Amino acid sequence: MFKGVSLFFMLLLSLSTQAETWPAEQWSTGPTPSGPALQALETYAFPSRDDISRKGIRTAALLVIRDGQLIYERYAGPTSADTPHLTWSISKSLMATVLGVAYGEGLFKLQDPALKFYPPLEKHSAITLADLLHWASGLDWQEDYEYAPLKSSVVAMLYTRGHHDMAAFTTDHAEYAKPGQAFRYSSGDSNLLSAALKNIVGPARYPDYPWSALFEPLGIRHAVWETDGTGTFVASSYAYLTARDLARVGLLMARDGRWGDRQLLPKEWVSFNREPFAHYQANQDDAVPGGQWWLNRAVDGAAQPWPDAPPDTFAALGHWGQAMYVIPSEKLVIVRYGDDRDGRYSHNALLNLARKAFAGKVQP
Missing domain, CATH: 3.40.710.10 (DD-peptidase/beta-lactamase superfamily)
Structure with missing residues (x-):
């Protein structure tokens, strides 16, 4: 009896895995939502650009993956879907x-x-x-x-x-x-x-x-990854990926280190990445450090850094507005490249608007 039950659950797991969508050479696409929520997001993320002063919110790429499918993609300036973009500290x-x-x-x-x-x-x-x-x-x-x-x-x-x-x-x-x-x-x-x-x-x-x-x-x-004079990868700053390629890393992390039927990263490693550093003294304005990832966790009596996003949200962040947000509970991966020089861009604002547009989560 127990053997039969075990085989039944293995079959269920196999069917569940097969039902998931994974990118092949290209991402499969799903329907792009439309309406006021998407318009509000685009108004925030893609205002008219001032390329002389370089002030304001200057999004270069915004890409959204939901449940393994590409459902939104837009570029600005010289960046395109084929541009390996400097990720800065996403590296x-x-x-x-x-x-x-x-x-x-x-x-x-x-x-x-x-x-x-x-x-x-x-x-x-x-x-x-x-x-x-x-x-x-x-x-x-x-x-x-x-x-x-x-x-x-x-x-x-x-x-x-x-x-x-x-x-x-x-x-x-x-x-x-x-x-x-x-x-x-x-x-x-x-x-x-x-x-x-x-x-x-x-x-x-x-x-x-x-x-x-x-x-x-x-x-x-x-992908391009620069090295210093000793041939050591500049892990702090100098990896370049297209938005579509970076989203693949986000999907890997959203699914606890699994890629198709292969556990590429141990689950315990992903858990470590997503666990707050025990001795961190919280600053309400800052994301919480995990294992070289950033977390939306309430720690040390401080509120969540991004209150309009779920607490399981985590991110890879870089200078001048580079960001990849992963929201496992909503099966969302959001890649945002930018060229922000004056601090006006807000992670929380982007997450709030994106969730309204793509996850159906309306905040008060």
């Missing part, structure tokens, strides 16, 4: 996803010392890979951009004295806190992960590993 979440494949191969553990895979960290031997994934290395990093370039660690790393060897530049920073005890957003931490990956998978596999491990299994054909 961090991409590197975390690549690392998840290596984790599934049994090549490292979260609590392994980062020193094990990146020996120059000998002065910071207490830092673990989990600490780096939480942006909690304890290194005294200043993630300032155009508004404070002279004291910015990230500007120096990307453009001046640190650009040849970004991991080594990060390692030279002093500690301000014990590793694993405090969150401080750091592009340097992400590049240390990339340097560690080189020894996790081995130097021979490393140059092709993001492609063989992640991009090719997902059907991503046109």
Whole structure:
């Protein structure tokens, strides 16, 4: 009897998997909603562009996947469906996803010392890979951009004295806190992960590993990922993907690391990505850090950062308005590329309007 019941449930699972929609070489398409809700979204996301002052909300691409089907797509400026767009710090979440494949191969553990895979960290031997994934290395990093370039660690790393060897530049920073005890957003931490990956998978596999491990299994054909002078992928900043290709990563994460009948990422890895860092002190205006992903979770007494989106929403975010939002409960993946320079773009506003247009969720 029990054997029959087991076979019955296996058949149900198989039928459920077969009923899901997965992209082949191209995304299958579903009907695009219309009406006032979509008009409101487009009015917000695609106002007239001022290419001289570069002020205001400047969406370059907006793409929506619902239940595995492409249901909306619009581009502006020079960006098109075939443009591998600079993702900026979405690259961090991409590197975390690549690392998840290596984790599934049994090549490292979260609590392994980062020193094990990146020996120059000998002065910071207490830092673990989990600490780096939480942006909690304890290194005294200043993630300032155009508004404070002279004291910015990230500007120096990307453009001046640190650009040849970004991991080594990060390692030279002093500690301000014990590793694993405090969150401080750091592009340097992400590049240390990339340097560690080189020894996790081995130097021979490393140059092709993001492609063989992640991009090719997902059907991503046109990704570009720049390296520094040592051949280390710039995990903080310099991956380029089309909006359609980035949405494939979002669908993988929305479905707990499964792609078709293959569990590409272990479920426990995806759970780690989506679990808030335990020592994060919440700021109501900021998304909550997970494992190199951003979460819409209420923690430490603070409300959800994006109150008009469900609490299971999580995202990969980048400079100047790059965003990929994943809402598993509503089977939505939303990719938004932009060129926002003045801070007017709002994650919550976009999510609210998109849910009204595509998920039928009307907020008061």
